[in-house]
Amino acid sequence: MVEMTGQMIRSMPPTDHVPQPYSGPSLEDVLATRKHYCHPSVFAYYKEPLMIVEGYMQYLYDESGRRYLDMLAGIVTVSCGHCHPKILERTQRQLEKLQHATTIYLHPNLPLFAKNLASKMPPGLDVTYFVSSGSEANELAINMARVFTGNTDIIAVRNSYHGMSSTSMGLTSHHTWKHVIPQGYRIHHAICPDPYRNPFDGSPQEIAHKSAEDIRELIKFSTPGQIAGYIAEPIQGVGGATHGAPNYLGEAYAIVREHGGLCIADEVQTGFGRTGNHYWGFQNFDVV
Ligand SMILES: Cc1ncc(COP(=O)(O)O)c(C=O)c1O
Incomplete structure (x- = not known):
């Protein structure tokens, strides 16, 4: 907000970044080509969609050079800003040297990245398996939990989002993100501890306790009594940035x-420092 002759008007703070002149196809051409050649499930927001052609830190630019403040950070994934000069410089240097390597040969960066991630984890959580999407990560975590425990049943939480592959769609608990295809198997959804929309009465702590106890009920009535694992977003993202009282995750x-189950934290939206005080979302709830 800027004050001008006693009136408050909305304006963006100044920036030194000057967007490059845009010389690509028009918005209308892009829209028409997209409609013709891309699957209709790839939808865009707004009746008059926005075309973004450049980004710099917290700002995005359309084809006319108009600047926008990016309040979404991609889809909550651009943690360090758009085209951060430091990241850009390092990426460019690597691409000039070697753009692809397979894990069957050694490269110094793979173990180095894993080591750096381990330094951000609580002691004992030292090992990383790299994948390229959240859906894959969850799919793999469920497979690992089943193989490791020898059990099959998985508990997920209502109102969660875990991805669109078969098993991760099964873990997801939103009718808007489920389709008429087989969605994993032996996945049960426990009551979400969100105190604002919850079938239980009481304080947020009591609701969290009763919601955690619902996991026990599910195990008792829907499984052989032993489970492979439990998966939850420490703070539900797609479900509306909701979470239970601080006692929920520990009790769950x-x-x-x-x-007999393993505990899996889906950190796609809450990881890498996005919750502020902690590097990982689960650390806000004092659990490992
Ligand atoms: C919490 C959470 N888990 C998993 C996913 C799926 O990730 P991806 O789209 O990379 O498969 C998402 C995507 O938004 C997510 O928000």
């Missing part, structure tokens, strides 16, 4: 472990 993890 204890019940899961009592029944």
Whole structure:
């Protein structure tokens, strides 16, 4: 906001960045080509869609050079800003040297990245398996939990989003993101601890306790009594940035472990420092 002759008007703060002149196809051409050649499920927001052709840190630019403040950070994924000069410089240097390597040969960066990630984890969580999407990560985590425990049943949480592959769609609990295809198997959804939309009465802590106890009920009535694992977003993202009271995750993890299960935190939206005080979302709830 800027004050001008006693009136408050909305304006963007100044920036030194000057967008490059845009010389690509027009918005209308891009829209027409997209409609013709891209699958209709790839939708765009707004009746008059926005075309973004450049980004710099927190700002985005359309084809006319108009600047926007990016409040979404991609889809909550651009944690360090658009085209951060430091990231750009390092990426360019690597691309000039070697653009692809397979894990069957050694390269110094793969273990170095894993080591750096381990330094951000609580002690004991030292090992990383790299994949290229959240859906894959969740699919793999469920497979690993089943193989490791020898159990099959998985508990997920209502109102969660975990991806669009077969198993991760099964973990997801939104009718808007489920389709008429087989969606994993032996996945059960426990009550979401969100105190604002919850079937239980009481304080947020009591609601969290009752919601965690719902996991015990599910295990008792829908599984053989032993489970492979439990998966939750520490703070639900697609479901509306909701979470239970601080006691929820600890109580949930204890019940899961009592029944032989592993605890999986989906950190796609909450990881890499996005919640502020902690590097990972689960650390806000004092669990490992
Ligand atoms: C919490 C969470 N898990 C998993 C996914 C799926 O990630 P991807 O789209 O990379 O498969 C998303 C995507 O938005 C997400 O928000």
